[in-house]
Amino acid sequence: MTAARFVSTTAWLPLGWMAVFLLLPVAILLRVSLSEPRFDQPPYTELFAIDETGHWVWEGSLQAWRWLFEDPTYRDALLGSLVMASLTTIACLLLSLPMAWAIARAPLAWRTALLLAVILPFWTSFLIRVYAWISLLKPEGLINTTLLGTGIIDTPLLILHTNAAVLIGMTYAYLPFMVLPLYATFVRIEDDLLQAAADLGATPWQTFLRISLPLAWPGVLAGCLLVFIPAMGDFVVPDLLGGPDNYMLGTALWNEFFRNADWPTASALALTMLLVLLAPLALLQRLQRRDEVPA
Amino acid sequence: MTTRARGPARAGFITAVSFGYAFLYVPIVLLVIYSFNDSRLVTVWGGFSTRWYSALLDNPVLLTAAWRSLQVATISASLATLVGLAAGLALVRLSGLRRALLMASFGSLLVMPDVLIGLSMLLLFVNLEQWLGWPAGRGLTTVSLAHLTLASAYVAVVVRARLLQLDTSIEEAARDLGARPGQAFWLVTVPLIKPALIAGWLLAFTLSLDDLVVASFVSGPGSSTLPMVIYSSVRLGVTPEVNALATLLIAAVALGVISAAWIHHMISRPDTRR
Amino acid sequence: MAVDAAEFLRIEGITRRFGSIHAVDAVSLDVARGDTLCLLGPSGCGKSTLLRTIAGLEVPDAGRILIDGEDVTGMPPHERPVNMMFQSYALFPHMSVTRNIAFGLERQRLPRALIRDRVDEMLALVSLTEFADRRPHQLSGGQRQRVALARALARHPRVLLLDEPLGALDRQLRERTRIELSAILERVGVTCVIVTHDQEEALTLADTIAVMQAGRVTQVGTPDAIYEHPVDRETAELFGSLNLFPASFRGGQLHCPALGFSIDAPAGQQGDASLAIRPERLAVLRDGEQRNQEITAIVERSDFLGASRLLLLRLDDQTGIRVLTDPGNRVEAGAEVRIGFDQDAIRVLPA
Numbered sequence: 001m002t003a004a005r006f007v008s009t010t011a012w013l014p015l016g017w018m019a020v021f022l023l024l025p026v027a028i029l030l031r032v033s034l035s036e037p038r039f040d041q042p043p044y045t046e047l048f049a050i051d052e053t054g055h056w057v058w059e060g061s062l063q064a065w066r067w068l069f070e071d072p073t074y075r076d077a078l079l080g081s082l083v084m085a086s087l088t089t090i091a092c093l094l095l096s097l098p099m100a101w102a103i104a105r106a107p108l109a110w111r112t113a114l115l116l117a118v119i120l121p122f123w124t125s126f127l128i129r130v131y132a133w134i135s136l137l138k139p140e141g142l143i144n145t146t147l148l149g150t151g152i153i154d155t156p157l158l159i160l161h162t163n164a165a166v167l168i169g170m171t172y173a174y175l176p177f178m179v180l181p182l183y184a185t186f187v188r189i190e191d192d193l194l195q196a197a198a199d200l201g202a203t204p205w206q207t208f209l210r211i212s213l214p215l216a217w218p219g220v221l222a223g224c225l226l227v228f229i230p231a232m233g234d235f236v237v238p239d240l241l242g243g244p245d246n247y248m249l250g251t252a253l254w255n256e257f258f259r260n261a262d263w264p265t266a267s268a269l270a271l272t273m274l275l276v277l278l279a280p281l282a283l284l285q286r287l288q289r290r291d292e293v294p295a
Numbered sequence: 296m297t298t299r300a301r302g303p304a305r306a307g308f309i310t311a312v313s314f315g316y317a318f319l320y321v322p323i324v325l326l327v328i329y330s331f332n333d334s335r336l337v338t339v340w341g342g343f344s345t346r347w348y349s350a351l352l353d354n355p356v357l358l359t360a361a362w363r364s365l366q367v368a369t370i371s372a373s374l375a376t377l378v379g380l381a382a383g384l385a386l387v388r389l390s391g392l393r394r395a396l397l398m399a400s401f402g403s404l405l406v407m408p409d410v411l412i413g414l415s416m417l418l419l420f421v422n423l424e425q426w427l428g429w430p431a432g433r434g435l436t437t438v439s440l441a442h443l444t445l446a447s448a449y450v451a452v453v454v455r456a457r458l459l460q461l462d463t464s465i466e467e468a469a470r471d472l473g474a475r476p477g478q479a480f481w482l483v484t485v486p487l488i489k490p491a492l493i494a495g496w497l498l499a500f501t502l503s504l505d506d507l508v509v510a511s512f513v514s515g516p517g518s519s520t521l522p523m524v525i526y527s528s529v530r531l532g533v534t535p536e537v538n539a540l541a542t543l544l545i546a547a548v549a550l551g552v553i554s555a556a557w558i559h560h561m562i563s564r565p566d567t568r569r
Numbered sequence: 570m571a572v573d574a575a576e577f578l579r580i581e582g583i584t585r586r587f588g589s590i591h592a593v594d595a596v597s598l599d600v601a602r603g604d605t606l607c608l609l610g611p612s613g614c615g616k617s618t619l620l621r622t623i624a625g626l627e628v629p630d631a632g633r634i635l636i637d638g639e640d641v642t643g644m645p646p647h648e649r650p651v652n653m654m655f656q657s658y659a660l661f662p663h664m665s666v667t668r669n670i671a672f673g674l675e676r677q678r679l680p681r682a683l684i685r686d687r688v689d690e691m692l693a694l695v696s697l698t699e700f701a702d703r704r705p706h707q708l709s710g711g712q713r714q715r716v717a718l719a720r721a722l723a724r725h726p727r728v729l730l731l732d733e734p735l736g737a738l739d740r741q742l743r744e745r746t747r748i749e750l751s752a753i754l755e756r757v758g759v760t761c762v763i764v765t766h767d768q769e770e771a772l773t774l775a776d777t778i779a780v781m782q783a784g785r786v787t788q789v790g791t792p793d794a795i796y797e798h799p800v801d802r803e804t805a806e807l808f809g810s811l812n813l814f815p816a817s818f819r820g821g822q823l824h825c826p827a828l829g830f831s832i833d834a835p836a837g838q839q840g841d842a843s844l845a846i847r848p849e850r851l852a853v854l855r856d857g858e859q860r861n862q863e864i865t866a867i868v869e870r871s872d873f874l875g876a877s878r879l880l881l882l883r884l885d886d887q888t889g890i891r892v893l894t895d896p897g898n899r900v901e902a903g904a905e906v907r908i909g910f911d912q913d914a915i916r917v918l919p920a
Contacts, residue, residue: 014382025415132322233408473676
């Protein structure tokens with residue numbers, strides 16, 4: 001067996017796995033989205049039936065898709081997700097830029113500790129950390145109590161179960177997803193470049209704007225996509241911290257499936273989410289391929 | 296370094312960075328504090344107490360769910376490491392359409408929203424049961440399979456990164472010295488990427504332990520995982536046992552990460568004699 | 570199969586393409602049993618690709634490799650009786666020196682006792698017996714190189730390949746290692762192919778040198794032959810700088826206006842050529858000294874190089890000449906000197 005054939009043979013495992021566990025499901029999503037819900041196993045209708053004359057008859061329906069387009073709540077969910085994901089991305093970016101830069105420029109001994117400090121929360125339960133914010137943000141929560149106690153406000157602020165809470169929660173959850181790729185990008189900008197710029201008269205801010213940022217720009221874009229894409233479909237944060245005025249794709253899909261037991265509509269929603277995310281996904285692929293240097 | 300900011304710019308920079316870290320850790324610190332709070336209420340400090348920890352031990356639902364989650368995590372992490380290893384190898388050594396497909400698939404798995412993955416996996420399992428009779432019903436098997444799939448993408452990334460750093464002539468030397476390609480990979484390359492495999496396993500383990508959404512979609516009656524149980528109790532109202540559980544998890548993870556880092560530091564010291 | 574010992578290793582018409590680039594272009598070479606062939610050339614000339622083809626790590630698009638009459642072209646590297654010492658040494662970091670050397674023998678499933686003996690034999694050959702249990706990261710560069718060599722010889726290959734064997738060593742170490750390496754190769758007597766871009770390595774280690782450029786072999790011969798009679802300018806410049814003067818064939822003679830003389834040339838030769846003289850073959854003539862050819866020039870620079878002195882001179886027509894002379898020959902810039910040379914120092918090269 002040659003080396004090439006060895007790799008080829010080994011590659012069948014992941015390729016086959018992806019075909020069955022990723023590609024096939026997408027096809028099934030499409031199939032289910034063309035059914036209607038029913039009380040049976042499985043809870044969606046068949047696509048074909050045989051009529052009296054023995055011929056196959058098309059039984060599929062576009063009901064789920066029609067609802068998606070007609071019912072304004074789904075449009076609101078899409079819009080809500082787009083807005084929230086974008087705001088989350090911006091907030092993460094603003095917080096991550098100084099952090100990632102600081103870690104990248106820190107002395108080597110510190111860097112591991114600082115990085116671990118960013119990664120550590122990521123390794124502890126996501127669910128629990130979001131839940132912690134409930135205690136912080138509720139009317140009797142820590143933030144309100146502190147603000148009331150120090151006299152900054154008179155009545156408790158309504159933060160929990162508003163979109164503001166969702167934004168805070170999402171930013172909190174996705175912060176490490178932005179810090180790490182930004183760090184990886186910044187750390188590759190050699191000190192020599194920055195020192196040369198300083199030597200030629202640039203202030204630190206000018207150096208950042210004219211040298212670092214342009215060099216880091218693909219990494220920054222990748223970091224943004226790494227936050228934006230999963231944030232579009234996030235469920236946990238909007239569900240725990242959001243209120244009645246918050247409607248996003250993740251919660252919409254969950255509710256269709258678990259509350260309404262409407263698998264076809266949930267599938268149609270899922271496919272819509274996938275379609276919306278195709279462009280950002282492709283862009284991320286392009287960026288990562290261009291950047292073939294390992295992280 | 297000559298490029299450090301000075302004066303007010305530097306102060307602002309430091310403030311921003313500190314705020315970032317504080318933002319990350321304040322909720323965690325609070326959880327730990329509340330777990331020892333004798334009072335149920337967040338705003339009232341009822342004195343130091345470990346009652347919530349004992350309550351944890353008395354909570355059979357939580358404990359069985361935790362045990363289930365550990366089982367699923369161990370199985371899916373171990374299998375994911377194998378699939379991820381094969382995927383990482385393929386991503387580095389293949390070319391053309393197959394590599395592009397593999398990159399796109401694994402790349403998407405890494406960022407796709409959980410609800411999307413959860414629903415599609417469930418539909419897959421439902422249909423597989425229809426066509427093949429397996430998996431029979433939804434339970435720990437389906438959750439393990441779903442976690443396996445998701446986690447293998449993370450392992451693949453870690454393995455790929457490490458493989459790219461390796462000197463390719465080492466495996467070539469093994470082949471030159473008489474090892475068949477498979478032997479060369481197994482005897483020479485795999486031992487050299489062991490740290491990456493361990494890191495990948497840990498990543499997969501954590502992912503599985505922590506997953507709520509995918510597990511909710513693909514699990515069945517009587518097979519709730521720990522996150523699912525926590526989620527339902529949280530929805531009903533703040534339960535202080537969860538704080539205790541959270542603190543335990545945080546302590547375990549912190550211990551694990553720090554000892555891993557320390558071990559890594561010890562191993563990579565150049566004067567280490569074996 | 571009875572095969573002429575002079576064709577022990579036969580490289581026949583090997584071609585290797587990468588896209589539209591011919592890394593190796595229809596190369597044919599023969600190596601006699603026990604001889605050392607050196608592939609010499611600049612980076613990118615295809616020498617490493619050719620070496621890897623012999624090892625089996627590259628599959629040629631055309632051509633054959635024969636070892637002692639046997640066609641090994643289709644054999645994967647783990648089946649070939651060929652072993653290679655890699656440029657980066659490629660030692661297995663997670664194995665001791667002993668296990669590194671034993672690796673190839675274990676693949677052959679030799680009995681344990683035989684493996685032990687062979688490893689001891691190899692360790693003694695490269696003088697590393699006390700380092701048997703060390704790991705690669707505990708060895709110096711020179712020691713690692715010796716382990717790589719021992720490992721490549723352990724299986725008693727019929728052909729040994731060396732990829733830039735001295736490339737990773739610093740100057741000091743290089744000469745000493747070169748001598749040791751040469752001694753070991755001679756003692757073992759294995760047929761050897763060495764790839765190098767360093768002319769000193771080639772001149773000292775090789776029985777035969779094959780000069781490569783852009784995928785082709787441009788000249789094959791003994792070190793002496795190639796140094797004295799290079800076939801073109803690029804080959805000549807591999808061994809040091811040259812003075813080149815344009816010349817042209819006319820009427821049975823080769824005229825060189827810059828040097829101001831003509832020499833007889835075979836009848837029928839036409840067109841342009843270059844006359845080449847090495848800087849060390851030009852002598853600064855003192856009063857009264859004579860050579861059969863002389864020219865006068867003005868010294869532009871005089872650089873002291875320690876073991877020698879390099880003079881840059883200018884002729885009337887502004888042509889530059891480089892002369893390598895004794896360090897003690899203190900000629901000043903601006904002085905006019907007479908330069909002499911023997912006619913047999915002249916080489917005629919293509920234009």
